[in-house]
Amino acid sequence: MTDLQTQIGDISIRSPLILAAGVLGTSFSSIKRVYNNGFGAMVSKSIGIKPNAGYVNPTIFLLPETRSAMNAVGLANPGVEDFFEKMKPNLEEKLPIIYSIYGNEEEQIRAIIEKLNQLNPLAYELNVSCPHGGKFGLSVLHDDELFRSLVTTAKKYATCPVWVKLSPNAVNITDYAEIAISSGADAIVAINTLKAMVIDIETMTPVLANKAGGLSGKAIKPIGVRAVYDLYSRFPKTPIIGVGGIETAEDVIEYLLAGASAVEIGTAFAYTDDQEKLGTQINSELESYLKDKGLKLEELIGKAHKE
Amino acid sequence: MNTKGLGRPIIREIVKIVEETELTKTFYFNGEGLFAKPGQFYMLWLPEIDEKPISACITNIEEGFIGLSIKKVGRFTEEIQQRKIGDKVGIRGPFGKGFNHEKGRKAIFIAGGIGIAPIRSIFDLLKKEQEELVLIYGAQTDSDLVFKEYFTQFTNNVTYCTDDGSFGYHGFPTDILRNFLEKEIKKGGELNYSIYGCGSELFLKAVLDLIASIDQSLLTHTQLSLADRYMRCGVGLCGSCIIDDTGLSVCKDGPVFTGEILAKTTDFGIYGRNPDGSKSKIQPHY
Ligand SMILES: Cc1cc2nc3c(=O)[nH]c(=O)nc-3n(C[C@H](O)[C@H](O)[C@H](O)COP(=O)(O)O)c2cc1C
Ligand code: FES
Numbered sequence: 390m391t392d393l394q395t396q397i398g399d400i401s402i403r404s405p406l407i408l409a410a411g412v413l414g415t416s417f418s419s420i421k422r423v424y425n426n427g428f429g430a431m432v433s434k435s436i437g438i439k440p441n442a443g444y445v446n447p448t449i450f451l452l453p454e455t456r457s458a459m460n461a462v463g464l465a466n467p468g469v470e471d472f473f474e475k476m477k478p479n480l481e482e483k484l485p486i487i488y489s490i491y492g493n494e495e496e497q498i499r500a501i502i503e504k505l506n507q508l509n510p511l512a513y514e515l516n517v518s519c520p521h522g523g524k525f526g527l528s529v530l531h532d533d534e535l536f537r538s539l540v541t542t543a544k545k546y547a548t549c550p551v552w553v554k555l556s557p558n559a560v561n562i563t564d565y566a567e568i569a570i571s572s573g574a575d576a577i578v579a580i581n582t583l584k585a586m587v588i589d590i591e592t593m594t595p596v597l598a599n600k601a602g603g604l605s606g607k608a609i610k611p612i613g614v615r616a617v618y619d620l621y622s623r624f625p626k627t628p629i630i631g632v633g634g635i636e637t638a639e640d641v642i643e644y645l646l647a648g649a650s651a652v653e654i655g656t657a658f659a660y661t662d663d664q665e666k667l668g669t670q671i672n673s674e675l676e677s678y679l680k681d682k683g684l685k686l687e688e689l690i691g692k693a694h695k696e
Numbered sequence: 697m698n699t700k701g702l703g704r705p706i707i708r709e710i711v712k713i714v715e716e717t718e719l720t721k722t723f724y725f726n727g728e729g730l731f732a733k734p735g736q737f738y739m740l741w742l743p744e745i746d747e748k749p750i751s752a753c754i755t756n757i758e759e760g761f762i763g764l765s766i767k768k769v770g771r772f773t774e775e776i777q778q779r780k781i782g783d784k785v786g787i788r789g790p791f792g793k794g795f796n797h798e799k800g801r802k803a804i805f806i807a808g809g810i811g812i813a814p815i816r817s818i819f820d821l822l823k824k825e826q827e828e829l830v831l832i833y834g835a836q837t838d839s840d841l842v843f844k845e846y847f848t849q850f851t852n853n854v855t856y857c858t859d860d861g862s863f864g865y866h867g868f869p870t871d872i873l874r875n876f877l878e879k880e881i882k883k884g885g886e887l888n889y890s891i892y893g894c895g896s897e898l899f900l901k902a903v904l905d906l907i908a909s910i911d912q913s914l915l916t917h918t919q920l921s922l923a924d925r926y927m928r929c930g931v932g933l934c935g936s937c938i939i940d941d942t943g944l945s946v947c948k949d950g951p952v953f954t955g956e957i958l959a960k961t962t963d964f965g966i967y968g969r970n971p972d973g974s975k976s977k978i979q980p981h982y
Contacts, residue, residue, distance in 0.1 A: 413935040413945075415973035422943030434935065434973065442971040446747035447739070449929035450788060453699035462934065467974035591707035592784060594743045659931040662697040664948070 392679060393672055395429070395686055397628045397650050398550055398575045400511060402429030402485055404672050405641060405686065409632055409655030410435055410489035410514060410554070411462065417478050420486060427668030430485035432653060433472070435516045436505075437490070437525065438497040440468035444521075444599045451659055452587070456636070457606030458656045459587055461521035461599035464491060469501045476508055487552070489514040491525050493535065495542040502546040510549045515540060515574075518556035518581035520603040527556055527584075530565060537572045544573035552630065554578035555616075557609070562616045563623045576628040578653065579616040583609050606656035610634025614647045621648025621691050636660060638674030645686070646693035702931055705741045705786025706730065710779055711761070716842040720767040720810065721777055722754065723785075727762035730787055731755050734818035735794025735952040737923045739930045740764065741786030742779075746772045749930065749947070751814035751894070751923045752790055765842060767810040791930040792951045795919050797821060798890040804830040804876070806869055806903055808895025812842060814921045818892050823850045831855070832872045834895075838863035870902050877910050887911055891955075894921040897978050901965025904955050918955030922946050926969050936973065939963045 393404045408431035413419040415434045423431050443465025451458050466472065469490075479486060488510045492498045502513065517536055519526035530536055543551045553569040555562055557580040566577050582603025587596045595601070613633025620629050631649030635641055636657040644652045654667070661667050679686060712724035732738070732752035741747040754763030768774050779785065795818045803822050807815040812833055822829060829850065834857035835841045841863060847854050855872045856864030865872060873891075880887055891914065893903050900920045907914050925946045928936040932948025939946060940963045944953070958964045967975040 412933055413938070413943075415935040416938045416940055416943070418940045418943035419935055419938045419945070420943075440972045440974060446928055447705070447741055447786075449931075449934055450704050451699070451702045451929075451931055453703045456699075458929075458933065459704075460929075460934075462928065465936075465972050467970075467972050471974045587704060589705065589707060589743070589786065592743045592786070596704055596741075596786075598744075598746075656933065659702070659929070659933040660697060660699065664932060 393675055393686055395651050397630065400550060402651065404429035404668070405645065405651040406668050406671060407487070407630065407651055407653045408432055409653035410516060412655040412658055415466065417476055421482065421484060422665070423668070424484050426665050427672045429651065430487055430511055432487045432489050432514050434466050435464055435489040435491045435519065436466050436469050436472050436501060437464060438469055438492060438501055440471065441466055447596055447598055450596060452606070452608070455606065455608040456660055457604060457608040458659060459585060459597060459602050459604060460582065461597040461602030463599060464519055464522045464525055469504050473504050473508065479508055485511045487512045487514050489516050489554070491516040491519065491522065492539065493525050493529050495538055498539050498542045499546050502543060506546070506548045512550040512552050512575070513543060513547050514552045514554050514578055515543050516554050516581070518554050520556065520558060520582055520584040521599050521601065527558060530556055533568060536565070537568055540569050540572035540574055550575035552576040552578050554581055556581045557583050557612050557616055563619050566620055566624060566627070570624060570627055576630060577620055577624070578630040578632060579620060580609065580613045580633045583612060605633070607634045607636065610640060614643055617644055617649050618647040618693065621694065625691070638671050638678060641671060641675060642678060642689060645689040646691070648691040648694065650690055701729065701789055703788070705739070705788045707784050707786050710781050710783050710785065713781060716765065717839050719840065720765060720842050722763045722765045723776070723779070724761050724763045725787065727755065727757070727760055730762055730790065731757050732762070732790035732817070733794040734821050735814050735921055736790035736792050737951055738764070738787050738789035738791070739927070740776070741788065742772070742775055743786065745775050747786070748772050749923055749927045751921065752817050753813040755817060755820070765810065765813040765816070788930060791947055793949065795892055795952050798917060801888050801890040801917060802826070802828045802830070804832070804873070804889050804891045806832045806873055806891060806893040807834070808869060808899035809835050809840060811893070811895030811899070811921070814894045814923060815892060816843060819847070829853065830876065832857070832869045834858065834869035836860065868902070870906050873903065874906055874910070881910070887914055889914065889917065891918040893918070894923070896980070897922065897924060897965045897968070898980050904958055904965070907955060908959060915955035915959060919952050920955065920958060921952045923951040926971060936969060936971070938969070
């Protein structure tokens with residue numbers, strides 16, 4: 390075990406770096422490649438009960454001026470049956486995989502979880518915060534009753550911890566966390582992408598086919614850090630996984646100081662020439678930071694909160 | 697890393713259209729900020745219609761333009777073919793790793809159908825630097841063969857093939873490649889060739905299988921472009937174009953891969969990926 394091991398409730402992972410949902414997470418081979426580059430765990434693409442082709446293109450493009458990305462993929466995924474078959478190799482390989490799942494009925498969540506339980510997940514990440522997921526996206530989060538029932542259902546059937554992924558599109562993200570935690574969530578993941586739009590001024594058209602989408606990458610980092618900070622202030626006992634704009638060890642440290650026990654990384658994969666080294670590079674920089682400061686990783690968690 | 701060209705679509709007017717054949721047209725644009733290395737590709741956006749990967753084909757830096765050769769194969773390509781001079785499209789890119797010019801080796805180009813587009817880009821680079829260029833180019837029928845006069849200007853070692861025998865050799869480009877390599881082997885000595893290929897994946901699989909059966913050591917010197925796959929982001933983010941079992945993305949790690957890598961994949965020439973991420977058997981087409 391390395392010095393970078395971190396604890397998220399009952400789960401322990403070898404590095405605080407986790408692959409974010411929706412990035413390189415539809416096939417077992419790409420998930421495995423990310424593990425081989427030093428990540429502590431990987432979140433799959435968000436999986437629903439039925440196959441979903443998502444929106445037509447353009448669905449994703451980068452905004453290099455802010456090292457960010459826009460996407461409105463629309464929860465494209467092969468559906469739980471197909472995905473289950475594709476992930477079966479993990480019964481042998483036993484990689485630490487968190488399955489991101491979505492649905493807007495208890496019955497869907499039950500069926501997805503009962504299927505995926507067979508893969509011995511490390512955890513589930515319930516995605517109720519996709520800003521372009523239509524009736525499966527943010528509208529779930531904004532229906533307190535439904536939101537509560539989905540978390541309760543997930544907890545009831547899951548054979549592993551259930552994390553809930555929240556949106557920065559909220560007046561107060563901690564109010565949503567309150568619902569999740571009181572319904573049994575084991576950890577909170579924050580943040581999903583921020584609802585946004587880019588308009589092309591030549592053709593006078595929004596670039597994404599869905600018009601609006603989600604902003605990710607460097608531009609949203611301070612928003613993510615604040616969300617984690619607020620969550621940690623109100624729920625110091627609930628593990629938090631910080632997401633949004635992380636590219637370097639400095640970014641990871643900021644999130645840990647705000648109160649995250651681990652972090653997820655997505656858009657940074659588009660901004661590195663060598664994807665194979667992203668994880669190992671950040672890991673080694675984290676190690677030297679800890680050595681310099683003479684601190685253990687767990688001592689960083691929430692350290693920015695002064696009495 | 698250099699993020700130039702990785703951003704949102706750049707809007708360009710079509711400045712020239714050349715009707716190459718009944719089904720294929722080449723669209724020319726001001727190339728500023730868009731010049732590609734041979735084998736790279738763009739995401740071409742038709743606002744309110746769709747966005748698709750299109751291989752870089754003609755790159756003329758001196759005169760400042762690029763040309764994209766597009767064959768009518770479906771809704772999107774039909775739509776672009778209706779566009780006129782002055783119409784605007786969006787272009788993202790260039791993306792991916794292109795062909796690696798292996799200096800000191802003789803070049804064989806092998807193309808099937810509209811796979812000739814990226815082959816022209818590497819042909820154009822090598823024609824300035826190398827004497828001996830072998831081109832083997834096949835299509836279903838004569839009227840599908842593009843740039844015929846063009847290639848003939850630069851090399852006299854071109855073999856055209858058609859499935860229906862309407863022009864050139866009646867049969868497959870792989871037959872010609874086999875004969876060529878076997879003849880070279882008979883002459884003795886090392887097969888000092890680089891092979892650059894593009895076409896439908898079933899075609900490329902046949903090329904790769906043939907090369908593997910003749911000389912395994914040629915696999916590292918074989919480079920095939922898989923730009924024909926479904927893509928969304930173009931930048932190695934979404935996972936829409938992952939080829940199993942390698943976990944490599946076609947858009948960022950490719951679209952050009954060596955034969956050595958492709959021989960290790962379980963998907964190449966067999967399974968393609970759908971927009972929902974599931975996989976289906978690749979259907980034959982040129
Ligand atoms: C192309 C793309 C697809 C995404 N798909 C999902 C998804 O399916 N489920 C989800 O919960 N989040 C999804 N996200 C959001 C990311 O998991 C993450 O929360 C967000 O991008 C912020 O992190 P980053 O700045 O490191 O990318 C997606 C993000 C991108 C860029
Ligand atoms: S198209 Fe998104 S990873 Fe290749």
